[in-house]
Amino acid sequence: MSSQAKRHLITSAIPYINGIKHLGNLVGSQLPADLFARYQRARGAEVLFLCATDEHGTPAELAAAKTGKPVAEYCADMWEVQAKIAEGFGLSFDHFGRSSSPQNHALTQHFAQRLAEEGLIEEIVTEQVYSKADGRFLPDRYVEGTCPNCGFDSARGDQCDNCTKQLDPTDLIDARSTISGSTDLEVRETRHLFLKQSKMRDTLDNWINQKADWPVLTTSIAKKWLHDGDGLQDRGITRDLDWGVPVMRADGPWPGMEGKVFYVWFDAPIEYIACAGEWVEAGKGSDWERWWRTDKGADDVRYTQFMGKDNVPFHTLSFPATIMGSNEPWKLVDYIKSFNYLNYDGGQFSTSRGRGVFMDQALEILPADYWRWWLLSNCPESSDAEFTWDGFQGGVNKDLADVLGNFISRVTKFCNSKFEPTIPAGGAWGDREEALIQELESRLRAYEAHMEAMEVRKSAAELRAMWAAGNEYLQDVAPWSTFKTDPDQAAAQIRLALNLIRIYAVLSAPFIPTAAARVCADMNTLDMAWPTDIRTALTALPEGHGFNVPDVLFAKITDDQVAEWSERFAGTRD
RNA sequence: GGCGCGGUAGCUCAGUUGGUUAGAGCGAUCGACUCAUAAUCGAUAGGUCGGGAGUUCAAGUCUCCCCCACGCCA
Numbered sequence: 001m002s003s004q005a006k007r008h009l010i011t012s013a014i015p016y017i018n019g020i021k022h023l024g025n026l027v028g029s030q031l032p033a034d035l036f037a038r039y040q041r042a043r044g045a046e047v048l049f050l051c052a053t054d055e056h057g058t059p060a061e062l063a064a065a066k067t068g069k070p071v072a073e074y075c076a077d078m079w080e081v082q083a084k085i086a087e088g089f090g091l092s093f094d095h096f097g098r099s100s101s102p103q104n105h106a107l108t109q110h111f112a113q114r115l116a117e118e119g120l121i122e123e124i125v126t127e128q129v130y131s132k133a134d135g136r137f138l139p140d141r142y143v144e145g146t147c148p149n150c151g152f153d154s155a156r157g158d159q160c161d162n163c164t165k166q167l168d169p170t171d172l173i174d175a176r177s178t179i180s181g182s183t184d185l186e187v188r189e190t191r192h193l194f195l196k197q198s199k200m201r202d203t204l205d206n207w208i209n210q211k212a213d214w215p216v217l218t219t220s221i222a223k224k225w226l227h228d229g230d231g232l233q234d235r236g237i238t239r240d241l242d243w244g245v246p247v248m249r250a251d252g253p254w255p256g257m258e259g260k261v262f263y264v265w266f267d268a269p270i271e272y273i274a275c276a277g278e279w280v281e282a283g284k285g286s287d288w289e290r291w292w293r294t295d296k297g298a299d300d301v302r303y304t305q306f307m308g309k310d311n312v313p314f315h316t317l318s319f320p321a322t323i324m325g326s327n328e329p330w331k332l333v334d335y336i337k338s339f340n341y342l343n344y345d346g347g348q349f350s351t352s353r354g355r356g357v358f359m360d361q362a363l364e365i366l367p368a369d370y371w372r373w374w375l376l377s378n379c380p381e382s383s384d385a386e387f388t389w390d391g392f393q394g395g396v397n398k399d400l401a402d403v404l405g406n407f408i409s410r411v412t413k414f415c416n417s418k419f420e421p422t423i424p425a426g427g428a429w430g431d432r433e434e435a436l437i438q439e440l441e442s443r444l445r446a447y448e449a450h451m452e453a454m455e456v457r458k459s460a461a462e463l464r465a466m467w468a469a470g471n472e473y474l475q476d477v478a479p480w481s482t483f484k485t486d487p488d489q490a491a492a493q494i495r496l497a498l499n500l501i502r503i504y505a506v507l508s509a510p511f512i513p514t515a516a517a518r519v520c521a522d523m524n525t526l527d528m529a530w531p532t533d534i535r536t537a538l539t540a541l542p543e544g545h546g547f548n549v550p551d552v553l554f555a556k557i558t559d560d561q562v563a564e565w566s567e568r569f570a571g572t573r574d
Numbered sequence: 575g576g577c578g579c580g581g582u583a584g585c586u587c588a589g590u591u592g593g594u595u596a597g598a599g600c601g602a603u604c605g606a607c608u609c610a611u612a613a614u615c616g617a618u619a620g621g622u623c624g625g626g627a628g629u630u631c632a633a634g635u636c637u638c639c640c641c642c643a644c645g646c647c648a
Contacts, residue, residue, distance in 0.1 A: 159647090220578060225648080233648070309579090313648075340579075341645075382587085383580050384644065391586065394600060402613055410610030417609080457587080461599075468614095475615040480608070494609095552611055 007300055008040045009291050009331065010049045011272045013307035013315075014099065017055040017078045018063045020085065022349040022358045023387065024342035027375040028308035032337065032456055034091045035376055036304065038510035039451045041092075042530055048291050050275045051086070052097035053079050056244040057264035058139055062179065071243045075100060081360075088363045090372065090513045095284060097275035099267060104274035105245045108267040112237070113249040114326040115195065121237075122194045123256065128240065129157065129169045133182030137190065137240040138169075142179055145172030191256055193247065194234045195266070200321045201232045207324075208316060211336075217309055218338045222316035232317060237266040269319035272305075273330070295329040304335045304454070312338050337454050340380035344387050345566070356387070357569050365565060369512035370396050370554070376511055377460035389566045393557045400512070400554040404467045404504065408519060410474070411497040412549045418483055419491065423499075425543035427492025436473045436496075440466060440503075440534045447507065463507060470500050498523070498547070499538045503531045515553055522550040 012033035015021050030051060037049035055075045064074035075098070083096050098104075115121050128137045143157035148171050157169030169175060176183045197204075208222045226232050238247050244261025247254050276288035290297035305315055315336055323330045342349070349356035362371050374395050378385055415424065443466050450459040474497060483490035502523050509516035509528070520528065524547045531537030541547075 217579075221646085224577065224646085235648075309645085343644090378586075386586075388585090391600085395586090397611095398600070401611060406611055406613045408610095410613075412610095414609040461588090464599080471614055472616095474609080475607075478607075478609085483609090554611080556611065 006044075007046045007291075007302065008037070008048070009298075009301050009303040010037045010040075010047060011275075011303075011305050012049075012051045012093075013305075013311045014052045014054040014268060014271060015082060016057075016059065017053045017075050017082070018059045019078075019351060020081065020358050020360050022344075022351065022356050023362060023371065023375060024344070024349045024356070025308070026089065026359055026371075027342050027379050028339040029306045029311075030086065030091050031089070031372065031375055032339065032379060032454070033304075033306035034089075034093075035456065035459075035510050036306070036337075036451070036454055037092055038513065042506070042510060042528070043448075044530075047094070048276065048279070048285070049092060049094050050097065050272060050279065051091070051093045052095075052099055052101075052271050052275045052278075053082055054264065054268045054271070055079075055098055055100040056241075056261065056267060057239075058142065058241065061241070061243050072100070085359045085363065089359065089368045092513075095275055095279035095282060097271060097278040099264075099271040099274075101271070101274055101278050103277035103281070104267060104271045106250065107274045107277075108245045108262055108270050109248050110250040111270055111322055111326055112193070112247070112254075112262065112266075113251065114328060115322065116193075116249070118325055118327055120196045120199060120321075120325045122196055122234065123191055124194050124236075125189050125191050126236070127170075127187050128190050129175070129185050130188040131177040131180065131182055132184045132186070133180045134177055137188070138177055138179070138185070139239075140169050142177065143169040143172065143175050143185070144178050145175035148173055190240055192236045192260070193238045193257065195237045195318070195321065195325075196234050197232045197317065197321050198234050200325060201226060203324055204232070204317055204320060207320065207332075214336055215338055217340065218312055218316060218336045221309060221312040221338075225313050225317055235265075235318065237263050239263045265314055265318060266322070269314060270322065272319075292331050293329055294331055298331045301331055302335070303331050303333050304337060305333050306337050307339070309338050309340055312336070335454075340382075340384045342375075342380050342385050342387055345389070345570075346386075355570065357565075361569070365561075366557070367514065369515045370400065370557075373400055373460075373512055376456055377464070379456050381455075381457055389562045393559075393562050396554070397556045399464055399467075400515075401556045403464065403471065404508070405553040407467060407470050407474075407497075407504075408501050408550060408553055411494065411501060412522075412547065414479065415494050415498060416549045418479075418487075419494070421547055421549055423495050423541050423543050423545040423547070424491035425495075426488035427486075427490070427495075429492060429496070432473065432477055433492075433496060436469060437534050437538070439469050443469065444507070444531070444534060451510070460511065463511065466507065467504060470497065470504070473497070495543065496538055499541050502527065502541055503534070503537050506531060519550065519553065522548045524548065 010033055013029040015025060037047050041047050060075060061071050064071035067074055079098055086096060129143050130137050140157035144154055146153045147155035155167060155172060157167060157172060159167055170187060174183065175185055177185065205226050208219055211219060238257065238260045241261050245267050247257035247260045247262060273292050276291055279285050280288045291301055292298055307315055320332060323332055344356035374392050443462055447459060447462040450462055477493045479490040479493040482493065501519060502525055505516040505519040506528050523541065525541060527540055
């Protein structure tokens, strides 16, 4: 890749503060983003990898109320929880921020003012359901009642789940608040700010049309929203809530907007930028504008976003509309990598039903690398993917335990028993070694190209093939046989194999960082240099270099465990 | 209902701008080896590429219709 960028800004879709995410959420954004960030760092690029919690909105308020905590405290606590779990999965964020940060408040208000100055904000009076008992306006989906169409008694204000008819809250018969159950509701007028996305439509359309190299999933969703029906619609960017960024201009109050906050979809993506400011405030960096302002050094940055398909409209349209509409030199995204959904054993993961494996539970039962490997090597790239316990057990046991783990085990133990726990001297390479080098060189180039292109599954397959090549080599040259007649030749063979272990650790680290670090520790080396030239890299550990014979690197998942876990995580199915 | 993504070996999936006998991993069967986490390596079997029509010298790969699954509908 001659055009390889040297500076990478990478963001993962920011998870909502309300609760712990499941494996489908993880594999749809944070995990592949981490893979890419780790790979780029390993290749020597300068990387700023950012993520945060998305904290505003009604669901957070309600979740906090349920726990009896003030919403700010609830969010602070849940941020801790999510940050700790992210750390457990080895997600190497340079900073894990919060959309409720002062930086985001300031930037959100700044963008709103800029958009207003550019004529892209319109004030519109709308009608909203107000609950006197709750003392608040209710979002459509928090109003329930009987569907006027089919008679279903739990139809929501936005749609009836029974007959799928789209509704207006005022259509409902015997409407009630889902928060308190109160039927003391009334329709009140309220004034809100709308972002005039429709004025940006042609600009966005032209921009998307230039992105021929983006995943079809990304562009098809964007184009659908641009061209479907009447085209891109203006969107309300404010709400009648307490918890959020107050609707103000950067330089003062916004008359008529007192007591209102910006809607979560407006402030959440701005947190990508604000997070860089938090990164500086946390003392981890010194100049965030160098990453985000093309007039201040960010013109050579390549910015890549990772997200699930449900987030694509915001990232292809709404957020770019905010950025472009500001008419300021902010860095626009260069590439949007989007993912489909991961299903759980024939159905969807379900938070409400406790169906499927959630991030905290996953870490309780197995090391992060097991999940990282399987999720990434089976990630929902071209279509929805399926998690099954059989598939997970088979994949992990075969790839990690048998192919990689056992290779390390057989090589180190053989060396230890026939020689010493030291890289043995003697012998020389021949044709078989040359053939192996050729194969690895060729596979490594393919691996690099796939990683650069964020072809996650293909990258994993290529990496695995490199692991397998080591086993093929060993089987061919059979050092256990050559040792009997020509110990020097066996020494040369096992010396190569021991060096291969270090190379595998380096190449595999983006996928399985913890195991890779452990292997390097066992091999007694700090040399994590990318093996650009395989031939040279195969001599990195010199003759006489001592190592520790490692314990089992990946214990296998047993049938009993699978039986127990499939029962435990099945949830309450109907 | 509209739109979107798919429907390729038992399973999970690759298949570039249409071009010789449709590929991989797992699983299965057989064999080799015995250093290793009963691991590894090799070989074999297995597909009328959802169905139908069409364009073309040539279609999994383009066009139209239909069927099925999943998702979205602000």
